Amino acid sequence: MNENQDHFLDVRDVSTAFKINGEFYNAVTDVNLEVKRDEIMAIVGESGCGKSTLATTIMGLHDPQQTKISGEIDFEGQDLLKFDENKYNKVRGNKIGMIFQDPMSALDPLKRVEEQIGEVLVYHTDMNASQRHDRVIELLNQVGIVDPELTAKQFPHQLSGGMRQRVIIAIAIACKPELIIADEPTTALDVTIQAQILDLLRDIQKENHAGIILITHDLGVVAETADRVAVMYAGQIVEIGTTEQIFNHPKHPYTRSLLRAMPQRGSEDDDLYVIQGMVPSLQRMPQDGDRFAPRIPWVKPEEHEAHPVLHDLGDGHEVRCTCYKHFEFPDEERAANESN
Numbered sequence: 294m295n296e297n298q299d300h301f302l303d304v305r306d307v308s309t310a311f312k313i314n315g316e317f318y319n320a321v322t323d324v325n326l327e328v329k330r331d332e333i334m335a336i337v338g339e340s341g342c343g344k345s346t347l348a349t350t351i352m353g354l355h356d357p358q359q360t361k362i363s364g365e366i367d368f369e370g371q372d373l374l375k376f377d378e379n380k381y382n383k384v385r386g387n388k389i390g391m392i393f394q395d396p397m398s399a400l401d402p403l404k405r406v407e408e409q410i411g412e413v414l415v416y417h418t419d420m421n422a423s424q425r426h427d428r429v430i431e432l433l434n435q436v437g438i439v440d441p442e443l444t445a446k447q448f449p450h451q452l453s454g455g456m457r458q459r460v461i462i463a464i465a466i467a468c469k470p471e472l473i474i475a476d477e478p479t480t481a482l483d484v485t486i487q488a489q490i491l492d493l494l495r496d497i498q499k500e501n502h503a504g505i506i507l508i509t510h511d512l513g514v515v516a517e518t519a520d521r522v523a524v525m526y527a528g529q530i531v532e533i534g535t536t537e538q539i540f541n542h543p544k545h546p547y548t549r550s551l552l553r554a555m556p557q558r559g560s561e562d563d564d565l566y567v568i569q570g571m572v573p574s575l576q577r578m579p580q581d582g583d584r585f586a587p588r589i590p591w592v593k594p595e596e597h598e599a600h601p602v603l604h605d606l607g608d609g610h611e612v613r614c615t616c617y618k619h620f621e622f623p624d625e626e627r628a629a630n631e632s633n
């Protein structure tokens with residue numbers, strides 16, 4: 294185990310607000326999240342729950358004029374939120390790598406693969422041209438490109454979607470980052486390629502002893518890849534635990550709803566559970582009470598906490614609001630009543 298284990302990534306009370314029509318609205322509210330080396334921490338939730346905002350907050354990618362960020366992001370003993378752009382540039386692409394969802398927009402269409410990977414090495418290392426070439430080939434090999442010398446000379450449009458995503462990963466891992474943030478890294482890919490990319494991420498994590506934050510709305514990806522899971526709803530973490538705890542002993546009604554709405558592999562049943570309503574927009578975000586309450590209207594108001602906090606269930610499993618103790622889906626309630 295690394296001696297810096299206690300000081301790897303510790304997100305404390307982080308809130309991020311965007312300026313809309315002159316007013317600031319929170320997209321992320323009081324998030325606490327610890328990520329260790331050698332682990333894959335998944336962040337899940339529907340679109341608009343604040344997953345990407347949390348990622349870009351950690352990466353320091355927000356315009357300070359349009360965004361208000363508070364809290365602390367302790368990375369290896371230093372608060373990233375106190376970094377200026379210069380200092381951030383030194384860690385981004387170096388100690389922290391990021392993989393985005395859309396490989397086409399993350400790559401420069403006018404530059405060959407070798408140049409795009411090489412740029413990171415020019416910026417962060419003192420390798421000469423021949424060392425950089427060797428490293429580019431080594432990286433392309435590592436991400437499973439069959440003919441690295443050929444691919445190095447190609448432009449993004451000459452590559453398939455899966456190969457482009459491998460190039461993005463090669464760029465992200467070029468400097469052996471200790472933390473990798475992967476935002477929907479497989480969403481644009483078909484299922485077979487998706488599995489290969491997830492295997493690759495796991496291999497890289499083991500090889501580099503990296504910590505990975507994997508952002509996805511796909512619970513199937515989480516089940517196969519993550520060690521721990523944070524479930525986000527409307528800017529807050531509503532449940533956090535090991536993958537086993539979240540999948541086998543989910544507590545929060547939102548986690549249970551997401552799992553119930555998840556298509557089962559190999560199942561012909563297309564009568565899937567649909568979560569009523571929508572994630573509230575930032576301007577309509579409830580400030581008090583359980584933010585998920587409007588989407589489970591059959592739960593009595595008194596069963597929710599007025600100011601829901603995370604409750605420790607032991608072994609690192611935490612859940613927001615005590616409503617989980619009484620929660621049942623309407624059909625489960627009916628079935629229970631009928632059998633009484």
Ligand SMILES: Nc1ncnc2c1ncn2[C@@H]1O[C@H](COP(=O)(O)OP(=O)(O)OP(=O)(O)O)[C@@H](O)[C@H]1O
Nearest residue numbers: 311320338339340341342343344345346347574575
């Ligand atoms: N720059 C911005 N200005 C104003 N609002 C924003 C900005 N970026 C994100 N938002 C809003 O913040 C909320 C959270 O968005 P975010 O993209 O973080 O969610 P997400 O869970 O990552 O969703 P997705 O999976 O669709 O990316 C949404 O309501 C979104 O509209």
